[in-house]
Amino acid sequence: MEFDRMTSAGYLVNHMARLFAEGLRKRIAPLGIVPGQFPALLALWNKDGLTQKELLALLDIEQATLANTLTRMERDGLITRKEHPADARARTIHLTEKVRAIRDSAYKVAMEVNEDALSDFSDKERAVFLDFMRRTITTLQDDGQGSK
């Protein structure tokens, strides 16, 4: 009995994810950002001044992961954090001018990476592919639920 990587969804997904991330990393490096910051930036470009908790609710990562990512973003001059007016535990997160300025370039580059990856797919195929991925995500999330 042989286990063939090329017919293992898990293997292929892992490999694809690394290639996407590396492709994005190379293209956004000139902008001064890295792939892990992208989801948070998307949310903050859309709505600035969120708390970590509010931002977390928009992302599919764990709280500790976000906290660390925000620390690096602050270190890199992408965000600043201000004390929350009503809750001393919380802080509001604000994009710096520097990162507000690269929004359009970053969008463009991210879309280019997606476009390149799917360059030999028809529109129909792309739609099916994205749908398959969303279905798989839903299934895996439900799996992992655990009644509790």
Next chain:
Amino acid sequence: MEFDRMTSAGYLVNHMARLFAEGLRKRIAPLGIVPGQFPALLALWNKDGLTQKELLALLDIEQATLANTLTRMERDGLITRKEHPADARARTIHLTEKVRAIRDSAYKVAMEVNEDALSDFSDKERAVFLDFMRRTITTLQDDGQGSK
């Protein structure tokens, strides 16, 4: 202009990869192995006694990544390394009895994870999905080549 995560291949692939990895991690934990060790184990179950260079040629990771993974595998009692008979720089890699014994269980569990993830897909859909992923990987690898 809105960037929608649900229509971004890169975003979906990243999320899927994390869900697959977490699913696998939970299921193989009782066997004493972790997801990152799986590709190396598959290769070594198939052919024991490879050098790091030979093993590397079978995997889609960087040399440094493999070196670190092998160090953890040795620490965890999954492999031993012996001096190469003809080249003092190289070492041959050998599975321990402990890990030879879990081969069938590990195969089974990995296939279950794939099965579960695709449980609501037809055979036809699965074939298409795997094909899409292989095509995407090929495209991204070619992209990243750089003439040099």
Next chain:
DNA sequence: TCGCATTGCATAGCATGCTATATATTATTA
């Protein structure tokens, strides 16, 4: 055979992600 290039592997340093746990503040309740 000496000297330099190449090779095989290891290490350093970093990003991204996770679980578990700590800390400080706020909210609730006896």
Next chain:
DNA sequence: TAATAATATATAGCATGCTATGCAATGCGA
């Protein structure tokens, strides 16, 4: 209102992946 529970964020520790670089051993050309 004092004690307790809940909440918001941070930290510790680890795995996995990458690039860059170090080091020892091997191989090859002058």
